Amino acid sequence: MSERLVPVISLRDFNTRKEEITQQLINAAEHVGFFSLIDHGISTDEIEAQFAISKTFFNLPAEVKGKTPHDPTTNNGWEYKAQLRPSTGLYDQKESLWLQRDSSWPADADVPGFHAKTTTFMAKCATISDQVLSCFALALNFPPDHFQIANNPHEPDCLTQLRLIHYPPSENAAGTWRAGTHTDIGCLTLLFQRDNEDGLEICPGRESHSGFATSDVFTPVPAETGPIVVNIGDMLMAWSDDRLKSNFHRVRAKDVGISAARYSIAYFNQARREFVLQGPKKKYPPVTVGExxxxxxxxxxGAMGGGGDAVAV
Structure with missing residues (x-):
């Protein structure tokens, strides 16, 4: 398996280094579609605290987790091994909790401090997202706040979600897909991982947001607590006239031995339903985010079965 490095980009002194950071982000987005952020303003302790909240929820009995049921019309709530992946024809081997600002949330009586702590975590994710998206707006010759307005989570039509994810331990699953090959449909995904809970693999190679072309070479991205792995989604690829790449990724079980439990947290910038998107060169006709x-x-x-999806790993 050949090495394909994910660029590491520091957001330190963002306001004074914005031009430099923009160049680094664009280079990563054009050639890899993935990058890792450090010095982003969320401490390792804060990340571990959010993972602790996630683990507390997933450790609850199914009937308690089911008090926040998955609603297919909004894609919010708790689901367990319910996601059928076109790329594999199998259900992903994970459970997850999807959340929006105004969706149903677990009660603090079941998970103490859940709402306040998770809301604060989401707000910090939004701040980091705004920084990255302002750089992309600058590079694409949009107004500086173009993507920030489009992804404002305080607007009632915003589709942005947080997803808490748990992969249970698996035995005799060498080489299988804990999450099958897919891309993210939305704009920009922030993914938090934990030390040694590996499995994420990436595969650059798409030329258009609607294409399924990919190479056969997947590269592992080691899991680490602290850095945020960020990937471009299909929507931002279309919004950039296919300049910024939304590439395929998956979570794979170990080739040998038992795959331990894996936890991850994904923050999906999915934009506002009524906002109209179109690239600066107008390669594609204007369309609302909902459309x-x-x-x-x-x-x-559909019939192509290539594996796009609105989820992260």
Whole structure:
């Protein structure tokens, strides 16, 4: 398996280094579609605290987790091994809790401090996202706040979500897919991982946001507590006239031995349903975010079976 490095980008002194950071982000987005952020403003302790909240929730009995049921019309709530992946024809081997600002949340009586701590964590994710997206707006010759307005989580039509994810330990699953090959439909994904809970693999190679072309070479991305692994989604690829790459990724079980439990947290910038997106060169006709999602779901889950999805790993 050949090495394909994920660039590491520091957000330290963001306001004074914005031009330099923008160049680094664009280079990563154009050539890899993934990058790792450090010096981003969320401490390792804060990340571990959010993972502790996640583990407390997933350790609850199913009937308690089920008090926040998954709603297929909004894609919010708790689901357990319920996601059928077109790329494999199998259900992903994980459970997850999808959350939006105004969706149903677990009660603090079941997970103490859940709402306040998770809301604070989401706000910090939004701040980091705004920084990255302002750089992309600058490089694409949009107004500086273009993507920030489009992804404002305080607007009632914003589709942005946080997803807490748990992969239970698996035996005799060498080489199988804990999460099958897919891309993210949305704009920009922030992924938090924990030390030694590996499995994420990436595979650059797409040339258009609606294509399924990919190479056969996947590269592992070691899990580490602290850095945020960020990837471009299909929507931002379309929004950039295919300049910024939304590439395939998966979570794979170990080739040898038992795959231990894996936890991850994903923050999806999915933009506002009524916001109209179109690239600076107008390669594609204008479309609302809601219309884009509907088209992407049909395209990705249709007969081609290539493996696009609105989820992270």
């Amino acid at each position: 884009y999602f509907a088209q992407a779901v049909q395209r990705n889950f």
